[in-house]
Amino acid sequence: MYAVIMLEWKKSIQDRGLLFWTLVLPIIFTVIFISIFSSGLSGSERQQVIVSIVSGYTVMFVFFIMISMVDSFIKDCNIGMVARISSTNLKPHLYLLGKWNNYMYIVIIQIVILTLFGKIVYNIPLGQPVHILILYLFLTIMVTGLGLALAMTVRTLNMGIALTQVIALGGAVLSGLWIPVEMMPSFLQNISKFLPQYWAHQALQDAMEGTIQLGDLFITILVLLGFTILGFVIALLGYPGFLKRAKG
Template sequence: MKRIATICLFEMKRTFKKKWAYVMMFAMPLLFTLIFGALFGSGSETKWRLALVDEDRTPFSEQVVKRLMTNEMVTFESVGEEQAKEMLAEQEVQGVVTIGKDVAEKFVSKQQAIHLQFLPGTTAAPLIEQQISRTIQGIDIYLAAAQVGSFYLQEDWESIFDKLTANVGRIHAWTEQGSISQQAGMTGISYSSAGFAIMFVMMMMLSMTGVLIEMRQTGIWSRLFLTPATRIEILAGYFLSFFLVGWIQFFLLIVLSSVLFGVEWGDPIGLLVLITSLLLCVVGLGIAIAGFVKTAEQQNAIGTLVIISTCMLGGVYWPISMVPDMMQKIANFVPQAWAMEGFTTLITEGGAVGDIMTSYFVLLGFAAVFLSIGLSRIRYV
């Protein structure tokens, strides 16, 4: 145990003596968080503004409106039909969303219940349509549950639906009376804080695991195995140093983002469990990459490409809901997507350990695969 601790402390001291390490660990993620958080935050001018017309004016349509207004990428202004036409003609909004009459019956019969109209040449129209479609698709689940409940409870499905959706969503809207603004989901700064913490921890771990290649190139690696320390002790010492540095980086990023940006990360125990599984996965990935390359330069090039591309797929830069269905399915095969899902549950839904167990076990699965590959590829001479 003493030999493991000695190796671990030596590598940690070596890492923290490098000035660039502080830039990579703290300055860069905070800078990216600030930039992307402002870009996608609730106050961003890049948000789409749409007029919202509710022709139905029923409790069901009100739930549809609430569900629509939880979308942080779109600001809705609730107006009448004529005013919506005027706003669109004067380009005060980029489009109009109309909830038609008898919307509940149309939902039940799978007919088109919501109509969209955009300004000519609106390039973002397909993306806005996808956002709206995904935002309200949860209505179908509650509707199906209400219909099943109606059959068993001998009660109108409308009343059961009202009970089920009584606490669903918090409104983020621009109404006729003015702006009603409450948090609904992850803010831009919270999302970016989680995303870029993941990305730059991965970058740091990639750099740290590169020491295995450098030592092999300089001959230090083979000489280490001539010492009284066993292979297991040497590997455990380095693995522990990678893991602890990752934890220090993540912990300080959580503290700094809380102080500087007011991010509330949620349940501490949940964070402990999620970050631990994520770090095991990240260290495993770094060791796996190190096992397939011959030089530190190759590892940096290949590792950076892998990390950036999987971060894009995994929803680090932007919400996964913004990308096409095929990309969302592919995202299930990258660890960042599961980590972001876990952080979203903790930050926005007040989740606890039990709510993130899927993300936890999936990340452990990734860690087991990466570590198995990496350890099997390590060359000791």
């Protein structure tokens, strides 16, 4: 498994598209939308808008790691890497964990940089830093867990990109990452509660403002952990089909 982790690190460092999706694009979007929606506001109202955008776009853009995950697994499949690994004693779950480990580190780095950007440029509050770190950790394992599931089920990179955009952008709209949930129709508000983005965003906003309660934090962790387990189970169930598609 260690060899898989090191190989993934080398490939990730060489992936320029990964830098664009994880850092460049979210920073550009954050700056643009803060300038638009905070224009004319001051004091607590402006801070509330900034906190919502920084936390919301952080949650939205971590999902784009799925594109790199799908690309990596498909390349392993096409170059014969998966077929060679299957002939060794490395268990499927260890192979998946090795790949998973690398992308968790990438997402953590992405989140830290985006949060530091929000703190340095916009002075966002970090009222409950320990709670924020806990939420970031479970957000990381959740999104990469779903990335594993997607990588095991799609057959082409284009399909992976399309589904990632649906999950990231569609989930952002329905979860209130673009528009406050309170301003959405009641039926959409009900739908949002079934999505992990909603729970992560609401909890992060409260933790940054320093108002999240332990009960709400615990519920959010359970939701994110539930989606993580779901993703890993789907990945394990999809591995045999993924192996059949492997060349070599």
